[in-house]
Amino acid sequence: MDDCIFCRIVEGSIPCRKIYEDGEFLAFHDLKPQAPVHFLVIPKKHIPGMMELESADAPLMGRLLDKARELAAELGCAETGARFVINCKADGGQTVNHIHCHVLGGRSLGWPPG
Ligand code: AMP
Ligand code: ZN
16 A cells, blocks of 8 residues: 555565564554554565455464564563554554554553553
8 A cells, every 4th residue: 555654564665663573564663652662573464454454354463473473572572561452443542554463562551551
């Protein structure tokens, strides 16, 4: 999608601080980190968000979560933990309409979110 900032990161026309890439996924540091560890894991396939997922996407999203866990551990969160978040549409606070999992760690996070 030409007007999708994350698709443009996938194609390389917008730079990112890449953590991981394979044929299906890209992980990169968030531009405005909200915690000492704050990165995003996205599928390369353009899926706008949670509400646009189809049942057939379930294996892809399972692998995305597995990769998020693995990278969180590599970045030092295995013992202390992390938060894995997918914001959805306006009430969920989604600002980029290409599905992504935030991984936040490295400090204690409050609950509930504001
Ligand atoms: P959300 O509000 O859940 O849609 O999250 C979008 C996230 O993308 C925000 O935390 C932004 O800081 C982050 N973001 C936006 N543009 C970029 C970019 N070019 N590189 C890295 N992170 C970005
Ligand atoms: Zn996209």
